Amino acid sequence: MTNGYKTQIGLETPALRALGSGFAWGTATSAYQIEGATLEDGRGDSIWDAFARQDGKVLNGDSGRHACDHYNRWEEDLGLIKSLGVDAYRFSIAWPRVQPLGLGALNQKGLDFYDRLVDGMLARGLQPHATLYHWDLPQHLQEKGGWGVRETAEHFAVYAEAMGHLLGDRLTSLATHNEPWCAATLGHATGKFAPGFKDPQLAAQVSHHLLLSHGLALKAMRAAGVRVPMGIVLNQSSVSAASDSPADIAKARTEYCSFVRWYMDPIFRGEYPQDPGIAHYPVVQSGDMELIQAPLDFLGVNYYTRIWASASKPETPAPKLLGESDMGWEIYPDGLRALLIDINSEYALPPIYITENGMACADVVQDGSVHDQQRIDYVRMHLASVAKAREAGVDVRGYFYWSLMDNFEWEAGYSKRFGLIHVNYENQKRTLKDSAHWYRNTIAKHKEATRSGEHA
Ligand code: IFM
Numbered sequence: 001m002t003n004g005y006k007t008q009i010g011l012e013t014p015a016l017r018a019l020g021s022g023f024a025w026g027t028a029t030s031a032y033q034i035e036g037a038t039l040e041d042g043r044g045d046s047i048w049d050a051f052a053r054q055d056g057k058v059l060n061g062d063s064g065r066h067a068c069d070h071y072n073r074w075e076e077d078l079g080l081i082k083s084l085g086v087d088a089y090r091f092s093i094a095w096p097r098v099q100p101l102g103l104g105a106l107n108q109k110g111l112d113f114y115d116r117l118v119d120g121m122l123a124r125g126l127q128p129h130a131t132l133y134h135w136d137l138p139q140h141l142q143e144k145g146g147w148g149v150r151e152t153a154e155h156f157a158v159y160a161e162a163m164g165h166l167l168g169d170r171l172t173s174l175a176t177h178n179e180p181w182c183a184a185t186l187g188h189a190t191g192k193f194a195p196g197f198k199d200p201q202l203a204a205q206v207s208h209h210l211l212l213s214h215g216l217a218l219k220a221m222r223a224a225g226v227r228v229p230m231g232i233v234l235n236q237s238s239v240s241a242a243s244d245s246p247a248d249i250a251k252a253r254t255e256y257c258s259f260v261r262w263y264m265d266p267i268f269r270g271e272y273p274q275d276p277g278i279a280h281y282p283v284v285q286s287g288d289m290e291l292i293q294a295p296l297d298f299l300g301v302n303y304y305t306r307i308w309a310s311a312s313k314p315e316t317p318a319p320k321l322l323g324e325s326d327m328g329w330e331i332y333p334d335g336l337r338a339l340l341i342d343i344n345s346e347y348a349l350p351p352i353y354i355t356e357n358g359m360a361c362a363d364v365v366q367d368g369s370v371h372d373q374q375r376i377d378y379v380r381m382h383l384a385s386v387a388k389a390r391e392a393g394v395d396v397r398g399y400f401y402w403s404l405m406d407n408f409e410w411e412a413g414y415s416k417r418f419g420l421i422h423v424n425y426e427n428q429k430r431t432l433k434d435s436a437h438w439y440r441n442t443i444a445k446h447k448e449a450t451r452s453g454e455h456a
Helices: 002-008 013-018 047-053 070-083 108-123 139-143 150-167 180-188 200-223 246-269 288-292 334-346 373-391 434-452
Strands: 024-028 088-092 127-133 173-178 230-235 239-241 298-302 307-309 352-356 396-402 421-424 429-432
Touching: 013 373, 013 434, 024 127, 024 352, 024 434, 047 139, 070 108, 070 429, 088 396, 108 127, 108 150, 127 150, 150 173, 150 200, 173 180, 173 200, 173 298, 173 352, 180 200, 180 230, 180 246, 200 230, 200 246, 200 288, 230 246, 230 352, 239 246, 246 288, 246 307, 246 334, 298 334, 334 352, 334 373, 373 396, 373 434
Parallel strands: 024 088, 024 396, 088 127, 127 173, 173 230, 230 298, 239 307, 298 352, 352 396
Antiparallel strands: 421 429
């Protein structure tokens, strides 16, 4: 089955051409997952540091304390990124590194780090794409109520403006948030992520404050004259009902509302979706939706798998015809095409970047190599889906593989490997996996195909 599918949608020249000549190729990471050096140079404590210190929250008691030591090895890492032949690198700024308490004084050494990093990218011809918030809230703000209180959104806007001033002239894009659904739902409803609450009403309020902070940040940065293209990164999935039964279809609709529309509707329509299956709505103050609905220069879409909606007990399992990743997530590349076409027809969208897509595999180094054919197949099939979406008229401008290198996978610690580059956490040795070589070749083939192609 897998091989048949592979052959059918292999990334051939027409697909490469369909991506267009200006298509940006990149890889992505986030601060807490790779930087380490959590106690160095005046960085403040984050909610993930605090969460990881609690027993049983992160597998094996892992934390981001050392991670990939990118804070100290950033030059080597930029060299590796460059060696992949990519155009762009997506990274996030650790708020507690640049403003240890989340309010008040900035930390010069933290600012200097991102200054150097961005200059280092530019010196190597890499486009810097920054994200302001990838879940590492300063712990001090958590102690004042975290994203459960409106003040945090206001503090975020101050931090955003400071970062806009510092880096705005050199960035290719600036995203306010990465995957607010995860920060809100996993952090405050299921308790799987920091800060670890299990309160769905709080999670709904948090989601609103995250969106509000996005709107306030855009307003503050634009008012201050920051000119970089600004957007937000949302995790999204296509949703499949397990059957045609009304119960499964209703469940699929609720899932789509709570996962995709919950963030898309406020941003692009100025309202939350109404669905009988959604029990918790936030308190919204007058003027909030206007702020949240501020025009965007781009939308980042992170896609890994589809949502399978089954209302029966026990649930009908997803067929997983193409298998699953080491996370247990179904491999379902066509969902990316379907999702992009759906959202493109439902909303008036700015240009889209696939800001994350990737696969965790149980990679091992053998004689200096990592043979991760499954990851290569995964990426090829998803790129083919992006090409199809473009052919159907969706304005997708780039693709960032998640992740550049193996890293701290949140509650799973270091047990899951998403990287194009293998990291040995004992000695921090980096090893390019077969997928990294394949990615480089594919990028080169794309550039060649679009140089001469009439669709370019
Ligand atoms: O590692 C995460 C990342 O931080 C956000 N998006 C999903 C990835 C894989 O789980």
